[in-house]
Amino acid sequence: xxxxxxxxxxxxxxxxxxxxxxxxxxxxxxxxxxxxxxxxxxxxxxxxxxxxxxxxxxxxxxxxxxxxxxxxxxxxxxxxxxxxxxxxxxxxxxxxxxxxxxxxxxxxxxxxxxxxxxxxxxxxxxxxxxxxxxxxxxxxxxxxxxxxxxxxxxxxxxxxxxxxxxxxxxxxxxxxxxxxxxxxxxxxxxxxxxxxxxxxxxxxxxxxxxxxxxxxxxxxxxxxxxxxxxxxxxxxxxxxxxxxxxxxxxxxxxxxxxxxxxxxxxxxxxxxxxxxxxxxxxxxxxxxxxxxxxxxxxxxxxxxxxxxxxxxxxxxxxxxxxxxxxxxxxxxxxxxxxxxxxxxxxxxxxxxxxxxxxxxxxxxxxxxxxxxxxxxxxxxxxxxxxxxxxxxxxxxxxxxxxxxxxxxxxxxxxxxxxxxxxxxxxxxxxxxxxxxxxxxxxxxxxxxxxxxxxxxxxxxxxxxxxxxxxxxxxxxxxxxxxxxxxxxxxxxxxxxxxxxxxxxxxxxxxxxxxxxxxxxxxxxxxxxxxxxxxxxxxxxxxxxxxxxxxxxxxxxxxxxxxxxxxxxxxxxxxxxxxxxxxxxxxxxxxxxxxxxxxxxxxxxxxxxxxxxxxx
Ligand code: F6R
Numbered sequence: 246x247x248x249x250x251x252x253x254x255x256x257x258x259x260x261x262x263x264x265x266x267x268x269x270x271x272x273x274x275x276x277x278x279x280x281x282x283x284x285x286x287x288x289x290x291x292x293x294x295x296x297x298x299x300x301x302x303x304x305x306x307x308x309x310x311x312x313x314x315x316x317x318x319x320x321x322x323x324x325x326x327x328x329x330x331x332x333x334x335x336x337x338x339x340x341x342x343x344x345x346x347x348x349x350x351x352x353x354x355x356x357x358x359x360x361x362x363x364x365x366x367x368x369x370x371x372x373x374x375x376x377x378x379x380x381x382x383x384x385x386x387x388x389x390x391x392x393x394x395x396x397x398x399x400x401x402x403x404x405x406x407x408x409x410x411x412x413x414x415x416x417x418x419x420x421x422x423x424x425x426x427x428x429x430x431x432x433x434x435x436x437x438x439x440x441x442x443x444x445x446x447x448x449x450x451x452x453x454x455x456x457x458x459x460x461x462x463x464x465x466x467x468x469x470x471x472x473x474x475x476x477x478x479x480x481x482x483x484x485x486x487x488x489x490x491x492x493x494x495x496x497x498x499x500x501x502x503x504x505x506x507x508x509x510x511x512x513x514x515x516x517x518x519x520x521x522x523x524x525x526x527x528x529x530x531x532x533x534x535x536x537x538x539x540x541x542x543x544x545x546x547x548x549x550x551x552x553x554x555x556x557x558x559x560x561x562x563x564x565x566x567x568x569x570x571x572x573x574x575x576x577x578x579x580x581x582x583x584x585x586x587x588x589x590x591x592x593x594x595x596x597x598x599x600x601x602x603x604x605x606x607x608x609x610x611x612x613x614x615x616x617x618x619x620x621x622x623x624x625x626x627x628x629x630x631x632x633x634x635x636x637x638x639x640x641x642x643x644x645x646x647x648x649x650x651x652x653x654x655x656x657x658x659x660x661x662x663x664x665x666x667x668x669x670x671x672x673x674x675x676x677x678x679x680x681x682x683x684x685x686x687x688x689x690x691x692x693x694x695x696x697x698x699x700x701x702x703x704x705x706x707x708x709x710x711x712x713x714x715x716x717x718x719x720x721x722x723x724x725x726x727x728x729x730x731x732x733x734x735x736x737x738x739x740x741x742x743x744x745x746x747x748x749x750x751x752x753x754x755x756x757x758x759x760x761x762x763x764x765x766x767x768x769x770x771x772x773x774x775x776x777x778x779x780x781x782x783x784x785x786x787x788x789x790x791x792x793x794x795x796x797x798x799x800x801x802x803x804x805x806x807x808x809x810x811x812x813x814x815x816x817x818x819x820x821x822x823x824x825x826x827x828x829x830x831x832x833x834x835x836x837x838x839x840x841x842x843x844x845x846x847x848x849x850x851x852x853x854x855x856x857x858x859x860x
Contacts, residue, residue, distance in 0.1 A: 282415045286415040292332065427439075547566060548614065719745070794812075
């Protein structure tokens with residue numbers, strides 16, 4: 246949600262910043278802007294509504310010289326997407342320019358105070374208030390930019406990752422974070438800022454992950470940077486290596502990141518299970534679980550919290566853990582959990598799931614449970630993210646960077662991690678027979694080949710999808726492990742095609758939604774052949790009797806449903822608890838192809854942004 250990038254060094258800043266914005270555009274694309282200090286230390290801000298490409302167009306005839314700059318791609322919170330509300334924001338004297346990801350919650354009070362002092366505001370943003378406040382402090386206290394930022398942030402309530410430039414001061418870049426991510430890339434005589442590693446990885450693999458309430462002053466050519474926290478204590482920043490290749494953040498010949506990420510799921514699952522699913526021993530190795538097994542053994546229950554797609558994975562986790570580990574599991578949407586004063590026991594184990602590790606509500610839910618003494622186990626994709634740092638232990642999904650706004654490989658790797666956790670816990674707690682454990686470990690290992698087989702059906706699904714571009718509504722039905730997959734299928738279609746879709750447990754149809762069914766309504770029914778099969782066949786019959794158009798996801802060789810449904814997509818046979826890893830693939834492809842057939846920009850769907858860092 247908003248991407249920020251910065252550079253100070255001896256190269257031209259503009260191309261580095263623009264490329265960085267393109268890489269971060271998945272975080273927001275309402276407007277884009279750039280601030281540069283030119284070779285005379287004059288400050289220039291260029292910004293425009295719309296995507297980064299518009300900004301490039303806008304800058305064509307502008308002075309884009311300079312070896313220090315900051316840039317921003319916006320997902321609007323305060324103030325509509327417009328040129329004026331775009332970042333960077335100038336201070337009143339135009340001596341300062343600031344970019345910001347987050348929300349300054351007390352901006353109205355600060356704005357009123359500044360207005361009384363004669364400050365004028367031209368935008369509706371909280372960010373403009375922050376930059377004016379910094380300027381006010383600089384003038385009042387006659388202090389440096391760094392000191393003023395420090396003082397301002399001590400009085401700010403809210404979340405921020407910021408970068409600030411000062412006219413006449415081409416050797417200093419100031420940045421800070423609280424609640425929104427910020428990484429500093431450390432090159433040879435140059436430094437970079439990024440909301441994540443993607444704008445940095447091309448130039449250096451050495452990075453510093455800034456912690457909350459840390460403020461950094463980066464001086465041109467300096468061997469080290471100065472980092473202080475809000476308590477004014479100087480800290481020694483730790484340089485870490487990023488594990489990311491440039492190829493991972495490029496489209497690699499695919500028209501969209503989303504399609505690339507759907508297709509690379511076999512590979513991401515191999516990375517996720519590498520060294521963890523041990524085929525020869527038919528065993529699972531997860532150090533986070535082994536080291537903390539007593540916490541799980543003593544837990545009276547498990548809470549799983551997450552948002553969106555990660556919440557759907559969490560629901561599958563509940564089915565898995567309750568079935569195989571005999572532990573009660575409650576699944577909580579993080580945004581509800583954090584505000585409803587939930588009962589949390591000291592012996593609770595909370596599993597928090599997040600692809601980005603930066604989702605504000607999930608982080609707040611973690612803080613709440615941690616404060617009450619619960620043990621927090623994270624499942625996260627982004628190494629070094631906030632979630633990874635605030636949890637007691639956890640497992641990375643190792644899916645590789647997910648750039649498409651609609652989550653795909655994050656979901657399957659989260660489900661794979663939940664499956665590994667379940668199997669290992671079941672074995673350690675003695676709730677699962679060893680022979681069954683080994684059988685499931687083997688089946689989990691074999692799942693990637695089965696996903697490959699489904700991906701080979703992409704063209705078939707593409708052809709089928711063209712039939713459904715007319716639809717204004719879709720229904721997704723599943724039972725058991727595949728009920729959360731129905732929710733996920735509906736979410737994927739909604740967010741990238743803008744077709745209204747609902748997911749339901751199949752048997753709930755009769756309790757209301759069946760009233761919606763007519764010959765116009767496509768209904769995706771997930772119906773692999775397991776214990777609920779006959780029941781779901783009856784559900785399909787009921788829908789057919791009302792002229793619904795059925796697209797069924799069935800087990801290989803199914804003849805019964807093939808005779809009733811209008812369209813059928815087969816998935817290879819596997820264990821019932823592993824079917825979500827297969828059934829979700831055709832649903833991702835169906836959404837993708839319907840959306841592209843309707844001409845939607847699937848990598849940048851309207852109103853959305855990846856990584857929801859504001860609540
Ligand atoms: C849907 C999607 C979102 C995210 C949600 C949580 O395709 O991407 O629903 O799943 O915003 O994000 P993370 O997993 O980063 O916490």
